[in-house]
Amino acid sequence: MELLAPAGNMEKMRVALHYGADAVYLGLADFSLRSMSRGFSEDEVFEAIKLARSLGRKAFITLNILPHNRDLEGLREHLQRLAPHRPDGVIVSDPGVFEMAAELLPDSDLHISTQANITNAASAKFWKRMGAARIVLAREVSIEEIRQIRDAVDIEIEAFVHGSICMAYSGRCYISSFMTNRSANDGECANSCRWNYTLVEKKTGEGEMAAPVQRDEEEPTYFLREEKRPDEYMPVFENDRGTYLMSAKDLCMIEHIPELLEAGVTSFKIEGRGKGVNYAAGVVKVYREALDAAARGDRTVDPRWIEELGMFSSRGYTTGMFFGPHPDKDYHHDEARIDRKTHDFGGIVRERSAEQILLAPRTVLRPGEQIQFLSKGIETDLFTITAVFDEDGNTVAATKNEAMARLQFDRPVPDVVRPMDIIRRPCVTAAAN
Known part of the structure; x- marks a missing residue:
């Protein structure tokens, strides 16, 4: 059982380890879906690996961009420089990067990122055959499906238990690219799903809106309009699975750690490399206590944990997809109900x-x-x-x-x-x- 914490920089890493993280995940901005943030230099990545090892903890290096040809040479050079430092594991999503890492980092475990969208046992078996030691499940997987994957495949299972939820399928988002020409899959996400939108109804007659380009489907009735782009309208489509709007609440599974443990989760992952030191300390501390309690067989949810997690800015909390598609009445956040930090x-x-x-x-x-x-x-x-x-x-x-x-x-x-x-x-x- 492992508590895996985000490390956005050296200070956040030290604090996360101090408050009980068993492992941290970190990486260079260019290769780890964090190109818009200031985090680790390459030398600091090497230092972080050494620090974690000195404390008996682990450091996993994120290499989970979906690279273009222009990225491959730099990625290979980074892996070559990384090899002597023997990171405990590397997190990848692209098959080409997987093969490159397997070649250049033979002493490191290979973890398959949530960006690879692993939602079933067949996919888990495939990556096991390829040599992966761990899979990071898609956020869309339920607890029952985790149990089924565990029973079918002998592989480490990592799951996100706390933090922001991307509205795209396990982070494969194109909204940012469409709105700002910044690709989330290259680490440049503009968080377009978290902007302020208005749902408007198509009008007729003199007030009719300029219709957007239509697909070969029934013409939509409703559109989204972003507050800084008042003349642009994005159609809202609905199918038999529902209507898809944006910006989910934040994930929080603090009340369900025993269930996840029993289902087969071996690594409990906290999202938030871009969040502050206060967040790293408080959230890691709470989940450390919860995991230790679960390991003792104690299923009690300490009210202090709920109180503590309520001290951080969030969009309200949800259990995500763990109990099936959209179990919460309020899966999507309402701007008026954002919980501010205390x-x-x-x-x-x-x-x-x-x-x-x-x-x-x-x-x-x-x-x-x-x-x-x-x-x-x-x-x-x-x-x-x-x-x-x-x-x-x-x-x-x-x-x-x-x-x-x-x-x-x-x-x-x-x-x-x-x-x-x-x-x-x-x-x-x-x-x-």
Whole structure:
């Protein structure tokens, strides 16, 4: 049983490992569907592999773009430089990249990405024959189907259990390409499915809209209009499986870890390489506790887990497709019901004593403000800052981003607070509510 966490950069990786991740997944932006983000340099990828290994954890390298011919030479060169560092595994979706990785990384396990859309036992058997050690199931697979795949194929099964859900089939999206000429399959997704759209009805007479190009189907009645493209209309079609609109709620399976474990999931994956340190810490911590409880045979859902996950910005939570197609009445999010974060990320503890902490701050903190430590057993306790000092011990009015600071509180720092724990501050709007 493995808890697999996203690592968007070195800091997020260290925090995820600190809070209990067994493994992390990371990669170069150009080859891992994250070309629009600043993440790891190649040297940092090598450093990350070394760090994970030193802690007895694992690092999996994402190589899951759908490459064009122009990408192949650079990809091969990257694999050649990666080989001496022997990553624990590489995540691929393209058969050509699979063969290249098998040739150049003989000491690394090959994992098949969710982008490969594995939804059945026959596909799992195929990749097993090809030499894959693990399959990352499509998000459209139900728990019952996971059980069937497990019974049919002896292969590691990885499944997403928390985070954003792409509206395209396991991420194979063309909306971004259509709207912005940025391909999601090359790591350039513009998140077009999360923009603000209005559903409009085709009018007749003087108010009739300019009709879009039609396919050889019944003419649609309804159209989507994006707020920044008021003169463009996209037809909404319906078939016997329903009407397809965009932007799902976020996945959350925290209440169903035992069922997934019993079905055969061996790696529980958290989405979110582009999300913040606060998210990495809090979500990993909650799922670590849930997996440990399930391993002990404890099926109890701790209310604290639900409360903790509710502290992060989300589009509301859903169990996705795990219990069949669209089991939730509210699978799609409503912009008016987006759950906003309740806490700001305050910083990372570097040192502690009973009297104060040395903090790497990520926001401005002042005397009189209250914070919480994301530390075992005191997550909801509030501590009032009584004094702020610079690293040399001089009194200052407030912390400054990226400048180390020492904080004192209205009571001693608990023994459970450790270096690498994070602190957070209740948002003003959350406190007002």
